[in-house]
Amino acid sequence: MSKQRYFFLILILGTLSALGPFSIDMYLPGFPAIAQDLHTDVAQVSLSLSSFFVGVSAGQLLYGPLLDRFGRKKPLYIGLLLYVLASVGCFAAHSIDSLIALRFVQALGSCAATVASVAMVRDLFPVKDSAKVFALLSLVISVSPMLAPTVGGYMVAAFGWQSVFLVLFGMGFLMLLAAFFWLPESYPADPTYSLHPKPILTNFWTVLKNPQFFTYAFTGAMTFGGLLAYVSGSPLVFMDIFGVSGQHYGWIFALLSVGFIGSSQVNSWVLRYYRSEQIVLVAMVCQSVIGLVFLLGTTLGWFGVEATVGMLFLFLCCLGFANPNAAALSIAPFAKNAGSAAALMGATQMAVGALASLGVSLFNTHTAVPMVTIMAASALLALLIQVVGRRIMGQPVAVAEDAAVLVH
Template structure:
């Protein structure tokens, strides 16, 4: 494989993986405008984000068996077409209920791109190159929270919130056209059963492993804190602090540096500390920060600058916790690593959907619901970690560098 083809494939696979994050982050600046146009509240608009997370959670479990049964490309084409139709539907949505439903369908479509990209990395590149390839793919994905909300802010300000879904539709069509040029990387296995029983049996085998449920639940809870922030931040910044859609996009992009930057520092820390040590330290720190954040918000200590600072610190802890929790979750599995990764990703999104929904339940002009849910996820993650570790008889170490990608 030539060097140019190598990086071309990584760019395509990274772009496929980034479709979901772009679909989440780009429309966040449009929350107030959507609420006004559809005659609802910003909190109710947040439920369209929760439904997207539910769709991603369900879709990850759906596409794994389909990609093995029918090959990589057919399910990918189906998912991208479904994504495009749902994006067009979101543009024409006339009620918040229809938008919530269409966002769920859009999420199910985007999952095909994410799961297929991970599978194709395994197909196209030598096993020894996988960590390096995944790191480069993650570099493409990391651009999403820095670019998408900023672009979305300018789109909403200049052309209205519907324009975001025009851009997402164009992205889906472009990726579909690009995917046609991808090589056939896997021979379909028509003997693979799609009946629920063998699939559920495999998932149950994974769930019974103490190290998996301890670190998967810890990681899912911390991820729930991230999605509570994503869901609540439009109301906090644009409604409470009255920043513009463009400024909100820049704030969101700046805060993402905390999460992305700490995950990069984590790679350096792994030279000196074990993943188990980093996760515990991160969860203790995040719990303390969460409690201070709740107290300060309730007592009115934090203005815009203070809120941004506390969010930055909270997200830094998440950047240390999540990669290590993910690596430790699937470390015990040689045979069922794919099922473990799918179940871990589905659990993350399910908990994230609950956290996002919890924030949207409070129709109040206050940052306290978002902050309280974030603090609760940190404390629950610490509880899951402390209790779960007692059941792990023989811990399996994570791969060096925590080279695990969770979607």
């Protein structure tokens, strides 16, 4: 494979992987404008984010079997077409209920891009290059939380919140064209692959009952729930409560993303000296302490904008250490069922994240307390799962030194 072809494939697969994160982050600064336009409040608008997380959770379990049965490209075409049509629907939405429903459909479409891109890395590149390719895809995905909300904030201010969905429509349409003309079919359709529920569910159950999997998958899911509580609650906290503009909110979100992304990169260096299971435990203890201090200070009114940003930064730094290691440990015991383990892990994360996001919306008190309470509770539950799970599973299966996990 030529260097030009190699770069081009990574660019397409990276953009496909980033479609979901862009769909989440780009419209966050538009929450107040959407609420005003659709005659509702910001808490109701955040339900459209919860419905997106539910769609991503369901879609991860759906597309895995479809990609193995029908090849990579046909399910990808269907998903991207669904995404494009749903984006047009979001652009034209005239009620909050229709926006919530259309965001669910949009999420189902974006999932095809996310799952297919990961599967195609395994198909198109040699095994020895997988770690490098996944690292490059992670780099593309990392651009989303730093770039998307900032760009979205300026677009909302200049052209209105509907313009964000016009851009997402354009991204989805360009990805559909790129997949059709330039992505090769990397995996032939397998007519023998069963889509009957029983063998699929049996496969998932085999994965789920593994003690190491459920310990670290649920630990990761709880920490991810804390992340999505922040993503869902931060527009309300910063723009509605603290009165920050959409543009400034985008910059705050980008700054906080540096904590998560930066600690994920530092984690690679720390792994030279400590095992993954040690890092996860220490990260969970630190995050629990930070969460409790954050909750106490928020309840007593100690924290203004700057202190809130600082506490969120520390909380997300802990997540940057915990999440990649928990993900790697979750799938480490599996050679045969690695795909099912990855899909189940991703679906579990998004399901818990959807519940956390929903909790922020339902328990709206026009303060930061609901968001911070869910973040602190998620950290404490993750620590509890760690303590109990480590006793049940005994010695964990080690993570290979060159293992690469793409975390969405």
